[in-house]
Amino acid sequence: MKQKTTKSISMFFIYSILILWAITTIFPFIWVFVNSFKTSSEILNNSFSLPASPTFQNYINAFEKQNIFRAYMNSFLIAGSTMFFVLFFGSLASYALTRFNFKLKPLVSMLFLGSLMFPIFATIIPVFKLILGLNLINTHLGVILIQIAGNISFAIIVMMGFMSSLPLELEESAFLEGCNTFQIYYKIILPISRPVLSSVAIFTFLWSYNDLFTQIIILRQKESYTISALLNEISSQFGIDFGLMASAVVLVIIPVLIVYMFLQKNIIKGLTAGAVKG
Amino acid sequence: MIYKSRKIAFAFIFPAVFFVLVFLYIPFFLNIFNSFFEIKGLAAKPGEFLGLSNYITLFKDPLIKTALYNSLLMMVLTIVFQVGIALILAILVDAIKKGANFFRTVFFFPIIISATAIGLMFNLFYAFNGGMLNQILGAFGLDPVLWLSKETALTMIIIPVVWQYIGFYFVILLTGLNNIPTDVYESAAIDGATGFKRVFYITLPLLSNVIKVCVILSITGSLKVFDLPWIIAPNGAPNGITHFTGTYMYYATFREGNVDYGSTIALMIVVLGIVFSQIVNKFLKQKEY
Numbered sequence: 001m002k003q004k005t006t007k008s009i010s011m012f013f014i015y016s017i018l019i020l021w022a023i024t025t026i027f028p029f030i031w032v033f034v035n036s037f038k039t040s041s042e043i044l045n046n047s048f049s050l051p052a053s054p055t056f057q058n059y060i061n062a063f064e065k066q067n068i069f070r071a072y073m074n075s076f077l078i079a080g081s082t083m084f085f086v087l088f089f090g091s092l093a094s095y096a097l098t099r100f101n102f103k104l105k106p107l108v109s110m111l112f113l114g115s116l117m118f119p120i121f122a123t124i125i126p127v128f129k130l131i132l133g134l135n136l137i138n139t140h141l142g143v144i145l146i147q148i149a150g151n152i153s154f155a156i157i158v159m160m161g162f163m164s165s166l167p168l169e170l171e172e173s174a175f176l177e178g179c180n181t182f183q184i185y186y187k188i189i190l191p192i193s194r195p196v197l198s199s200v201a202i203f204t205f206l207w208s209y210n211d212l213f214t215q216i217i218i219l220r221q222k223e224s225y226t227i228s229a230l231l232n233e234i235s236s237q238f239g240i241d242f243g244l245m246a247s248a249v250v251l252v253i254i255p256v257l258i259v260y261m262f263l264q265k266n267i268i269k270g271l272t273a274g275a276v277k278g
Numbered sequence: 279m280i281y282k283s284r285k286i287a288f289a290f291i292f293p294a295v296f297f298v299l300v301f302l303y304i305p306f307f308l309n310i311f312n313s314f315f316e317i318k319g320l321a322a323k324p325g326e327f328l329g330l331s332n333y334i335t336l337f338k339d340p341l342i343k344t345a346l347y348n349s350l351l352m353m354v355l356t357i358v359f360q361v362g363i364a365l366i367l368a369i370l371v372d373a374i375k376k377g378a379n380f381f382r383t384v385f386f387f388p389i390i391i392s393a394t395a396i397g398l399m400f401n402l403f404y405a406f407n408g409g410m411l412n413q414i415l416g417a418f419g420l421d422p423v424l425w426l427s428k429e430t431a432l433t434m435i436i437i438p439v440v441w442q443y444i445g446f447y448f449v450i451l452l453t454g455l456n457n458i459p460t461d462v463y464e465s466a467a468i469d470g471a472t473g474f475k476r477v478f479y480i481t482l483p484l485l486s487n488v489i490k491v492c493v494i495l496s497i498t499g500s501l502k503v504f505d506l507p508w509i510i511a512p513n514g515a516p517n518g519i520t521h522f523t524g525t526y527m528y529y530a531t532f533r534e535g536n537v538d539y540g541s542t543i544a545l546m547i548v549v550l551g552i553v554f555s556q557i558v559n560k561f562l563k564q565k566e567y
Contacts, residue, residue, distance in 0.1 A: 044408030
């Protein structure tokens with residue numbers, strides 16, 4: 001009996017701490033969300049109450065003053081293309097590296113592993129010159145190329161881990177039925193690799209969507225701004241308009257939040273996959 | 279039998295290798311090369327040979343000292359608080375039966391939000407006139423505080439960086455905890471190890487490898503930090519005292535146009551990352567059980 005009460009007391013403490021941290025994590029977002037429906041002067045005077053008369057004016061302002069739609073389109077186009085090419089080139093390479101045997105194979109694997117050591121800072125200046133020389137400054141393609149390179153090694157390492165554990169029987173029977181290597185890749189490997197492909201897709205997309213550094217270096221005109229770059233701009237121009245700032249933050253978070261609600265398990269798995277493998 | 283053709287293998291691997299070589303390896307070595315030459319502007323070709331002069335500047339530059347100090351401080355604080363809080367939360371969540379998934383989902387959420395948005399959000403908290411923190415102070419009848427002043431700005435930047443990524447390490451550590459076989463705990467319980475004893479004598483030693491991974495990740499992560507400091511305190515405001523290695527490299531290169539010096543800072547970041555992760559590797563290996 002006594003043991004039971006000490007146990008429930010310690011459970012009470014455990015839950016209290018966890019709930020406290022959950023509030024610390026979520027409250028800032030709720031605060032911003034609630035305040036985005038207030039006028040700036042109401043936020044300044046009373047940011048902790050519910051809006052006295054909820055208004056959409058901040059959102060109207062955000063869409064009128066800034067081309068939010070275009071920024072969204074730019075962000076999705078860049079993140080979507082980066083994700084597609086990382087998945088395509090990455091899965092091809094990891095398929096070949098786990099199936100074929102050739103002399104240079106250890107070197108190629110080392111090449112991918114070693115490239116994880118370079119932070120973006122160490123490569124960005126020559127890469128910037130290259131992009132400038134190719135006339136790709138202010139283009140989506142300029143950002144996409146850099147981001148493909150920035151993600152592909154990690155993607156290959158994660159995908160190789162999965163593909164090397166797949167049994168060869170299916171591929172052998174497909175081969176006997178007359179499939180060539182590309183058909184085996186397309187019809188067998190890609191479908192069974194869906195779990196790892198979705199993990200890679202998620203971290204590549206989020207990484208690209210959130211990567212302000214590459215975006216502000218390559219995208220220097222308003223027409224090409226992504227949502228993060230636009231946000232950076234809004235904060236330096238309209239930093240005192242609290243209502244506008246709050247609504248802008250909410251607008252950036254909403255698409256990510258929606259995706260997270262549906263895919264949270266995959267997202268958590270995807271973003272920690274490589275880390276746990278060490 | 280199927281996988282014989284070398285041509286096909288090369289065709290499959292080529293695109294990925296191309297990207298890694300052209301956008302990572304070649305630029306990396308060019309960057310080292312660039313740090314020895316004078317480069318007048320982003321589009322300019324390497325000019326006069328400077329030898330080690332950029333590296334000498336590196337040792338004299340007071341701003342780089344600030345940036346290094348700040349980055350090291352960030353590193354220590356992220357290891358202690360990020361990994362520390364994450365570890366406590368993971369052990370607690372591992373002990374409960376109901377709601378573990380809820381806490382996992384909530385704790386992880388800030389990681390997927392762009393640091394840009396988080397930075398703007400914290401700017402609203404820190405604002406002098408009517409920011410959230412000053413409103414709280416006001417409610418208690420206290421005077422407003424200049425949160426991003428010379429004395430406090432650094433702490434105010436490090437707080438959101440630490441806060442945002444706790445959930446990431448939490449999930450890694452929790453996965454590590456789930457991988458500890460239950461019979462280890464059962465036999466420990468027979469020997470009388472429960473509660474805190476269990477944590478110190480069983481959980482932590484068995485988790486040491488996962489903790490090591492977390493420490494290395496937070497070290498390399500803290501050297502890469504850019505977005506949040508840049509949004510909260512652009513250009514190292516006030517007066518360059520809040521520069522970190524990453525933001526200072528960007529500032530030197532893209533704001534001041536000192537391209538060769540920027541390359542030197544970039545190389546320093548790589549070297550620091552390697553050195554520190556090696557130290558951690560050695561240091562934690564001795565403690566293995």
